[in-house]
Amino acid sequence: MRKVVLKGRGLNGGVAKGEALVTKPINFFGAYMQGILSGKLSKIEDTKHELFGKSLEGKILVFPFSIGSLAGGVSLLEAIKKGVGPKAIVNSKTDGVLLAGPVFARVFYNIEVPVVDSLDKDPFDTIRNGDYLTVDGNKGTVEVIRRG
Amino acid sequence: MQLTKTEQEMLAGKMGPAVELALKTIVQMGEGLNAERLIPTQGSHLGNVDLLRHCTGYIGIVKKLIDLGAEVRVPTSENPYPADPRNPESPSIPEAFQGSSPLEGYYRTLRVIPNWTCTPYLYGNIPRFGQHLSWEESSAVIYINSVIGARANREPILMDLVSAIAGRTVYSGLHIDENRKGEILCNVKVQGLKSDDFAAIGYYLGKVCGTKIPVIDGIQKKASSSSLKNMGAAAASTGAVSMYHIPGLTPEAPTMDKAFGNGKPVEVVEIDDTVLKKTKEEMSSAETSGGIDIVAVGCPHYTFEEVASIARLLKGKKVKDGVQLWICTHNGAIDLAKELGIAQIIKEAGGKLFSGCIYCLHTVEPYSDMRLMSDSGKICYYRRALYGSQRECVAAAISGRA
Numbered sequence: 001m002r003k004v005v006l007k008g009r010g011l012n013g014g015v016a017k018g019e020a021l022v023t024k025p026i027n028f029f030g031a032y033m034q035g036i037l038s039g040k041l042s043k044i045e046d047t048k049h050e051l052f053g054k055s056l057e058g059k060i061l062v063f064p065f066s067i068g069s070l071a072g073g074v075s076l077l078e079a080i081k082k083g084v085g086p087k088a089i090v091n092s093k094t095d096g097v098l099l100a101g102p103v104f105a106r107v108f109y110n111i112e113v114p115v116v117d118s119l120d121k122d123p124f125d126t127i128r129n130g131d132y133l134t135v136d137g138n139k140g141t142v143e144v145i146r147r148g
Numbered sequence: 149m150q151l152t153k154t155e156q157e158m159l160a161g162k163m164g165p166a167v168e169l170a171l172k173t174i175v176q177m178g179e180g181l182n183a184e185r186l187i188p189t190q191g192s193h194l195g196n197v198d199l200l201r202h203c204t205g206y207i208g209i210v211k212k213l214i215d216l217g218a219e220v221r222v223p224t225s226e227n228p229y230p231a232d233p234r235n236p237e238s239p240s241i242p243e244a245f246q247g248s249s250p251l252e253g254y255y256r257t258l259r260v261i262p263n264w265t266c267t268p269y270l271y272g273n274i275p276r277f278g279q280h281l282s283w284e285e286s287s288a289v290i291y292i293n294s295v296i297g298a299r300a301n302r303e304p305i306l307m308d309l310v311s312a313i314a315g316r317t318v319y320s321g322l323h324i325d326e327n328r329k330g331e332i333l334c335n336v337k338v339q340g341l342k343s344d345d346f347a348a349i350g351y352y353l354g355k356v357c358g359t360k361i362p363v364i365d366g367i368q369k370k371a372s373s374s375s376l377k378n379m380g381a382a383a384a385s386t387g388a389v390s391m392y393h394i395p396g397l398t399p400e401a402p403t404m405d406k407a408f409g410n411g412k413p414v415e416v417v418e419i420d421d422t423v424l425k426k427t428k429e430e431m432s433s434a435e436t437s438g439g440i441d442i443v444a445v446g447c448p449h450y451t452f453e454e455v456a457s458i459a460r461l462l463k464g465k466k467v468k469d470g471v472q473l474w475i476c477t478h479n480g481a482i483d484l485a486k487e488l489g490i491a492q493i494i495k496e497a498g499g500k501l502f503s504g505c506i507y508c509l510h511t512v513e514p515y516s517d518m519r520l521m522s523d524s525g526k527i528c529y530y531r532r533a534l535y536g537s538q539r540e541c542v543a544a545a546i547s548g549r550a
Contacts, residue, residue, distance in 0.1 A: 011180035012180060029199075033199060033511075036199060036202050037199070037512065038244075070284055070302055070303065070304050071195070071196045071199055074196075074199075074200065074203055074206050074306050075203075077205040078203050078204065081205040082204075082205075094181070095304075096301075096303075096304045096307060099177060099181065099304075100177065100305070100306045103176050103177050103180060104173060107173045108169075108205075108208065108209045109205070109208070
């Protein structure tokens with residue numbers, strides 16, 4: 001079992017453990033709009049995204065950055081509050097739209113979704129789908145245990 | 149992050165628990181984004197009402213703030229509703245938006261200005277030069293930065309709300325002098341440039357500029373408030389452009405040199421007749437063969453001048469049976485149009501003049517599959533549509549064919 005610890009910047013506190021889901025940039029508004037309107041939010045419904053039809057529930061989302069609408073953060077918050085969002089987020093660069101989801105979830109709903117970025121090693125070289133991660137948003141670290 | 153004495157007192161609850169909680173959130177956002185400090189704001193604009201009225205997370209936050217006694221501390225307005233249920237001219241509200249949501253009542257309790265428009269800078273919430281604002285709605289943000297010289301970033305939804313309550317936002321991006329300089333020089337060399345061409349110019353600019361600030365030369369003579377609104381909305385859709393300068397016209401660019409902050413452009417692009425023609429072709433992503441079902445104009449909301457101009461084209465004409473003509477504008481322009489008999493001309497021609505949101509309506513059934521034509525660069529980017537100038541849109545509504 002190989003273990004690597006990446007060091008970066010914690011943007012939202014808390015500790016979460018789970019399986020990594022590595023993917024491309026996400027427009028959370030595009031991903032969740034239909035689910036929010038129908039009241040049956042669970043999966044990503046953006047047909048242009050590789051995770052179309054999949055859920056982030058229970059996963060640690062590893063992706064470069066969020067794109068698109070300014071409603072991205074409020075859409076992510078909805079997924080987090082409904083329990084179908086990621087347990088933690090590891091990315092390269094965090095903007096306000098993405099950060100708003102986890103920060104407002106913490107302040108208003110006491111739900112912790114740690115966010116870590118600016119890691120000392122490229123997370124896309126180091127982390128693969130299914131790796132077991134421990135994300136510490138207080139210390140800004142990501143512990144990676146390789147799958148298999 | 150450095151906080152002022154007043155901000156420390158706000159965090160300690162001296163201005164009440166709602167301000168305390170709102171500011172606490174803003175501070176956490178600012179720390180996460182590595183901001184050095186906050187900036188006092190003089191206004192907010194709230195967006196995406198269509199989506200938010202279904203967001204239990206958002207509604208819960210608004211309720212919590214209201215329970216703590218929140219009211220907005222600075223002039224705060226709101227984006228359009230999908231349709232206008234009080235207006236008999238309005239298209240019917242799609243099922244997805246029916247049913248009550250507590251949000252509208254909550255906004256009244258917060259004392260949000262019920263102007264229901266994506267052009268609040270024309271109606272109900274008019275900023276002035278130099279003000280720092282926390283605004284949503286990318287088409288409005290680019291207008292107030294560029295044309296008015298107010299200062300605002302493309303604020304994430306949720307931040308606009310807590311900023312309205314605390315009167316602060318994160319000091320970053322376009323709040324800072326250094327970040328407002330022009331970066332790309334864009335020379336427009338189009339023969340016989342028309343005000344109608346501005347949506348296409350913006351559409352192209354957004355693609356080549358990304359997040360950079362263009363300095364646009366060669367459009368000064370045709371740059372009305374309406375055409376600048378349409379150009380910015382398109383540029384903020386195809387790109388994340390939040391500001392532009394026009395030398396001799398916009399307030400922070402008295403000269404070309406000043407537009408670049410006495411620096412040099414990092415890139416020069418040219419828009420000529422060929423670029424403009426190609427861009428207009430690209431804006432039409434829908435099938436060109438066959439008829440159309442909806443002609444929709446006013447995204448962002450039409451100015452009063454645009455309403456008057458489309459009424460002149462419609463006078464004595466009739467929209468084809470089975471085709472809908474939507475003309476979206478703010479309620480101030482609707483009142484004026486009624487006063488002047490313009491609304492009656494539009495009604496007699498079969499057009500619908502209402503204060504709704506084309507994008508919201510056309511995203512959901514029963515409208516989403518209907519064939520759409522618009523003069524809006526923003527709509528042509530987000531929806532499968534045909535692009536046409538206002539004149540072409542009217543001709544299509546009358547003939548039923550693009």
